[in-house]
Amino acid sequence: MLTGMHIACIGGDARQLEIIRKLTELDAKLVLVGFEQLDHAFTGAVKEEFEDLDPSQLDAIILPVPGTSLEGQVETIFSNKKVQLTEKWLSQTPSHCVIYSGISNSYLDHITSQANRKLVQLFERDDVAIYNSIPTVEGTIMMAIQHTDFTIHGSNVVVLGLGRVGMSVARVFHHLGSKVKVGARRSEHIARITEMGLYPFYLHDLEKEVHDVDIVINTIPHLVVTASVIAKMPSHTLIIDLASKPGGTDFRYAEKRGIKALLAPGLPGIVAPKTAGKILATVIAKLLYEEYSQRKENP
Ligand code: NAP
Numbered sequence: 001m002l003t004g005m006h007i008a009c010i011g012g013d014a015r016q017l018e019i020i021r022k023l024t025e026l027d028a029k030l031v032l033v034g035f036e037q038l039d040h041a042f043t044g045a046v047k048e049e050f051e052d053l054d055p056s057q058l059d060a061i062i063l064p065v066p067g068t069s070l071e072g073q074v075e076t077i078f079s080n081k082k083v084q085l086t087e088k089w090l091s092q093t094p095s096h097c098v099i100y101s102g103i104s105n106s107y108l109d110h111i112t113s114q115a116n117r118k119l120v121q122l123f124e125r126d127d128v129a130i131y132n133s134i135p136t137v138e139g140t141i142m143m144a145i146q147h148t149d150f151t152i153h154g155s156n157v158v159v160l161g162l163g164r165v166g167m168s169v170a171r172v173f174h175h176l177g178s179k180v181k182v183g184a185r186r187s188e189h190i191a192r193i194t195e196m197g198l199y200p201f202y203l204h205d206l207e208k209e210v211h212d213v214d215i216v217i218n219t220i221p222h223l224v225v226t227a228s229v230i231a232k233m234p235s236h237t238l239i240i241d242l243a244s245k246p247g248g249t250d251f252r253y254a255e256k257r258g259i260k261a262l263l264a265p266g267l268p269g270i271v272a273p274k275t276a277g278k279i280l281a282t283v284i285a286k287l288l289y290e291e292y293s294q295r296k297e298n299p
Helices: 014-025 087-091 106-114 126-146 164-175 187-195 203-209 251-257 267-271 273-297
Strands: 006-010 029-033 045-048 060-062 098-101 118-121 156-160 179-184 199-202 215-218 238-241 260-263
Touching (some): 014 029, 014 273, 060 273, 087 106, 106 118, 126 164, 126 273, 156 164
Parallel strands (some): 006 060, 060 098, 098 118, 215 238
16 A cells, blocks of 8 residues: 555546556555546545645656656646646655656656656566557557558568567567568577577568568667668568657658558557556556655655
8 A cells, every 4th residue: 555655646648547546546645737627536636736736745756658848848638737847846856756757858867867856767667668568569460450451360570679569579470370570680589589480580681581571560769671671672561660759760761662651659558548557557556665665664
């Protein structure tokens, strides 16, 4: 339980609702900012304006998945009011106050470090990234079905990268009956791809591996699907780029060649916001409990 812990949940989309539900269940003292247009009332949580929120009382702050914009604005889907997070405001929180967000950027990094507050980026954690790969793969399947006129079964699929998303994508497309090749740069990844019963290749050979590909799924956040790689693909190839913006594809050249290339960010929040929210809620609850227990032991 998190009885008595003061937590502010500031902004966010449907994923935040699962976090709010979980934290109210755990008896935290929850303040919701940026939720006034949400009809649902959570027992044990109060809605407040950002200006009325007292930072000096907060043990933790939960931001939406993107954290803030580069200008410090917090996205508030359930409100018309703008929330601007500043270093000055953060400095008024108690020194033990922890800020949780999905990812960060130079602005959020800067204000948290200047205010000397701990920032936890949930998406950097392996557990969150691996759980999140599940709705990401389901979203990728949805896109492959929507944007092709052939079955996934029997198609030639090239997956780029064997990280947390790449491994899940490769495995699921294999189980759906695709002929899956996976490109990586490390020999241990080549070994793992072989062990998975898939066809491995080194990324420097990518140009040679795409002459008969039907679907390319990129998970590498660097330009790997270059113009010279795209030039070797059949014209019906679909490229689904899952890597964070701006992706790893030369979209300009793909368009010029008439090859459909789609940047597909944030699939978990689009195809399964409830599950994506539950993943975050479980991990946040665990981390908050650890902080809470530590402070009880060493007040
Ligand atoms: P990850 O575990 O870090 O895996 C990244 C993969 O890219 C690794 O195989 C890594 O290989 C490879 N890589 C990185 N830089 C490279 C480079 N310069 N050249 C060659 N290979 C390189 O990351 P992840 O969790 O799988 O996430 C992958 C991407 O998907 C990220 O950009 C993430 O933000 C994004 N993502 C998107 C969605 C969505 O909905 N679209 C959902 C979740 C994640 P090494 O190990 O050799 O470095």
